[in-house]
Amino acid sequence: MTKQRPTVGGLGRFGDPGVLVLLSLSAGPRHGHAIIVDVKEQFGIQLGPGTLYGSIAKLVRRGLIAPLPSEDRRRPYGITEAGRAALAEYLETWSKVVQVGNVRLARP
Amino acid sequence: LNPRWVRLFPRTWRAEYGDGLAALLEETPASPAAAADVVRAAVVAHGWARPVACTWVAAVLAATGVEVLALRAGISANIVWAPTTIERAAYLVAFLAPLVAGFAFTVERSRRHRSGAIASDRIMSPLIVSRPDAAGTAGSDRPGAVSARGAAPIPANPDPIRSPAMVSGSSSPRAASPGTGPAVLSRRAMGAFGGLFLVGVVYGLVQLLTDQDKTSSGASVAVANAIHVVLLLVVAFLTVLFGRRRPAAARAFWLAPFTELGWRRLVDAWLCLPLAVAELGLVLIGQLRLVARIECQRIRRMSVGAAPVGDGSTFSLAGALDVAISGLVSGVVLLLAAYAVGWAPLRVGQQVFAALDPDFTHGAWGGPSYLGTLLAHCFDAVLFLQLGTALIARLSMGRARQSARALASVAVQP
Numbered sequence: 057m058t059k060q061r062p063t064v065g066g067l068g069r070f071g072d073p074g075v076l077v078l079l080s081l082s083a084g085p086r087h088g089h090a091i092i093v094d095v096k097e098q099f100g101i102q103l104g105p106g107t108l109y110g111s112i113a114k115l116v117r118r119g120l121i122a123p124l125p126s127e128d129r130r131r132p133y134g135i136t137e138a139g140r141a142a143l144a145e146y147l148e149t150w151s152k153v154v155q156v157g158n159v160r161l162a163r164p
Numbered sequence: 165l166n167p168r169w170v171r172l173f174p175r176t177w178r179a180e181y182g183d184g185l186a187a188l189l190e191e192t193p194a195s196p197a198a199a200a201d202v203v204r205a206a207v208v209a210h211g212w213a214r215p216v217a218c219t220w221v222a223a224v225l226a227a228t229g230v231e232v233l234a235l236r237a238g239i240s241a242n243i244v245w246a247p248t249t250i251e252r253a254a255y256l257v258a259f260l261a262p263l264v265a266g267f268a269f270t271v272e273r274s275r276r277h278r279s280g281a282i283a284s285d286r287i288m289s290p291l292i293v294s295r296p297d298a299a300g301t302a303g304s305d306r307p308g309a310v311s312a313r314g315a316a317p318i319p320a321n322p323d324p325i326r327s328p329a330m331v332s333g334s335s336s337p338r339a340a341s342p343g344t345g346p347a348v349l350s351r352r353a354m355g356a357f358g359g360l361f362l363v364g365v366v367y368g369l370v371q372l373l374t375d376q377d378k379t380s381s382g383a384s385v386a387v388a389n390a391i392h393v394v395l396l397l398v399v400a401f402l403t404v405l406f407g408r409r410r411p412a413a414a415r416a417f418w419l420a421p422f423t424e425l426g427w428r429r430l431v432d433a434w435l436c437l438p439l440a441v442a443e444l445g446l447v448l449i450g451q452l453r454l455v456a457r458i459e460c461q462r463i464r465r466m467s468v469g470a471a472p473v474g475d476g477s478t479f480s481l482a483g484a485l486d487v488a489i490s491g492l493v494s495g496v497v498l499l500l501a502a503y504a505v506g507w508a509p510l511r512v513g514q515q516v517f518a519a520l521d522p523d524f525t526h527g528a529w530g531g532p533s534y535l536g537t538l539l540a541h542c543f544d545a546v547l548f549l550q551l552g553t554a555l556i557a558r559l560s561m562g563r564a565r566q567s568a569r570a571l572a573s574v575a576v577q578p
Contacts, residue, residue, distance in 0.1 A: 088188040105192050106205025109185045129187040
């Protein structure tokens with residue numbers, strides 16, 4: 057069994073929902089509902105409300121995203137520099153995996 | 165989805181994310197999948213909020229799993245005892261490993277808390293450990309004393325017992341009810357319970373060493389175990405329900421046996437019957453003033469602050485007789501309750517070593533496993549401790565009020 061390499065901010069330890077949230081927020085600050093809509097539109101994945109806020113809480117705790125001031129109940133969140141770095145490292149790792157996978161699958 | 169689902173999450177979590185999630189739930193179409201997702205996230209959030217408790221639950225479950233597997237595999241009759249074979253030694257290590265890990269995690273977590281490495285978002289329990297002074301009263305619960313955490317001064321009479329003048333119709337305001345302030349733990353109470361536990365440990369060790377019969381009868385305890393599981397669920401449900409509605413009162417209830425007032429009530433419960441017998445004798449020989457003095461001292465002990473002052477010179481024969489006879493009746497019940505309270509830590513202590521004997525666990529509630537028996541006995545002990553303490557509180561307060569009423573009609577100064 058392959059052990060996940062600890063990445064910046066420990067992103068690799070909690071998997072997809074956190075990455076999807078970071079990817080959504082990398083385009084700009086969003087509140088919960090907007091993140092769900094964006095993830096659904098961009099990736100075709102439906103995040104549940106509990107899953108989303110569980111991921112948000114973890115990402116905030118790790119300093120990868122941060123709440124932004126709002127007068128509305130729907131508080132927006134923005135990605136931090138640490139979050140961008142963690143996401144970049146995560147994507148770089150997986151881009152290699154995807155690249156190698158595509159090459160091998162393309163072989164007859 | 166109904167935004168009330170947010171209540172499933174821990175309070176500290178809700179303070180940070182509750183509004184946002186509630187707004188999101190209002191916009192989320194209701195479906196079983198969405199509800200299940202919220203419940204799952206709430207369970208995870210509770211786990212994150214209580215890492216030590218979760219670790220112990222996991223450790224106990226893991227140890228129990230090891231026990232069940234060992235029992236099924238026939239490695240052990242019931243318990244981890246005498247690792248005479250490699251299998252039993254491995255079983256012993258596997259059984260103890262999660263518990264040791266849980267303990268290590270708790271210690272490490274506590275150390276990091278103390279050093280400030282972990283910024284806890286949970287408020288520490290506002291406990292104050294009292295140190296008895298020369299007069300025998302807890303230092304921090306003297307009238308006007310300020311708690312160690314700088315809380316407001318403790319009122320002069322935090323106990324529901326009113327002074328005799330108040331009982332007899334005075335317009336003075338009723339004293340503050342218990343459970344509204346920080347619990348004052350008693351070193352004497354904790355020392356006594358700890359001592360009883362140690363006595364139980366020694367008694368269990370002697371029992372183990374002197375018992376030569378290591379065979380087990382294999383008696384079925386399935387019904388008792390089922391009753392314990394149901395009882396545990398009921399208690400857990402009531403604790404959560406009551407704790408959410410009245411957290412301060414719930415905390416006061418669970419800490420009651422270990423508080424200074426709880427300790428005084430327990431001592432009073434032990435002494436009630438012999439004192440009532442003595443009082444009856446004093447009444448019969450006409451020493452009413454002495455009876456009044458004993459009752460004054462009782463009220464002074466129980467009421468912490470205000471107490472009746474009087475010489476009982478006009479204490480009526482009927483009043484004294486009433487106090488003494490009712491003391492005989494309530495004294496019997498109080499003695500039984502005090503016995504139950506004292507028996508609880510003794511029984512848990514006995515379990516530590518005595519349960520290493522298969523005979524102990526096979527017929528015991530929670531058996532045949534060591535861990536199951538330990539849990540069942542601890543649960544029983546907590547129930548006996550709490551119910552006995554509650555009964556003592558109710559009866560001793562009633563008795564003190566009755567004495568106060570009898571004394572109020574005579575020479576009493578509030």
